[in-house]
Amino acid sequence: MILYLVRHGIAVDRTDPKCPPEAERPLTAKGVQKTRSAALGLEALGAKPDVLISSPYVRAAQTAEIFAEALGSSPEKIRVSEALKPAENPATILNEISRLRAKEVMLVGHAPHLDLLVSHLAGARGPFTSLKKAGVACLEQASGHGRWELRWILTPKLLRDLAD
Amino acid sequence: MILYLVRHGIAVDRTDPKCPPEAERPLTAKGVQKTRSAALGLEALGAKPDVLISSPYVRAAQTAEIFAEALGSSPEKIRVSEALKPAENPATILNEISRLRAKEVMLVGHAPHLDLLVSHLAGARGPFTSLKKAGVACLEQASGHGRWELRWILTPKLLRDLAD
DSSP states (O other): OEEEEEEOOOBOOTTSTTOOOGGGOOBOHHHHHHHHHHHHHHHHTTOOOSEEEEOSSHHHHHHHHHHHHHTTOOGGGOEEOGGGSTTSOHHHHHHHHHTOOOSEEEEEEOTTHHHHHHHHHHTBSSOOOOOOTTOEEEEEEOTTSOOEEEEEEEOHHHHHHHHO | OEEEEEEOOOBOOTTSTTOOOGGGOOBOHHHHHHHHHHHHHHHHTTOOOSEEEEOSSHHHHHHHHHHHHHTTOOGGGOEEOGGGSTTSOHHHHHHHHHTOOOSEEEEEEOTTHHHHHHHHHHTBSSOOOOOOTTOEEEEEEOTTSOOEEEEEEEOHHHHHHHHO
16 A cells, blocks of 8 residues: 655644634645645656545645645545544554555645654654655555555655656 | 765676676666766755765765766765675764764665664664665754654655656
């Protein structure tokens, strides 16, 4: 299984007086634009997720929609999981995806939750990555055993450059 | 400090009857070409290592020269360290670079030695990467404390695409 971990794009700042509640903060116009460029980079890399799962928060759901569109996947197919909420234990979403029969899975969520997930999969004691907004990490689990390998990590800038 | 870990390019196969002893295996013509493309990708990313250290093995030394040239650094400045030989403990080279006053350091060596170094820096129990030949991992240590962060990992193909 190949796993793409995508952090949501730039969202309206918490200090903005017009900022809605935490779960409803939307992407900014710049956030939408940068997320789209990053998603096109992932498309250029040939990513074809069979399953897309998003955190229920608005900024993640919007990010998942942008990636689904860029990757030629239907936004209606995006699943929502409470296990991708920022404060969840990374083991919960892993347990969820371990039951899937999918070759490529994309998870759209938050930091440091996704960084904790990377460190959990790598067997590290704590996080050693800081996924950027609209950044992506790609991990692969060889069939037949449980070891995960980190194939690459890309910032949104690198993804954009790959799309050009 | 920013650390670039570079695995040597494709070398003459051990099963080739004309293959010289292990430490002297040179890059193949294809290896030179792919290594150069990867190095140009790293140049496009703005890498400017102050210090380049190579394993003494020929395939690593040649890779270091190609990267030095692409990055506008003088090949004469490449240092050689026994601590980058395949069977060395990763802690040895870390100890060496910890004494450097450099902003960006490039290490050119072997797998799985460099993968062990990544896992050591990430605080993992064992390797969770498989650096490709001419692939590069970039780690950063924030000043003032010892924690290393994995910024990105790139395959030679991605590096080549970034150079275009």
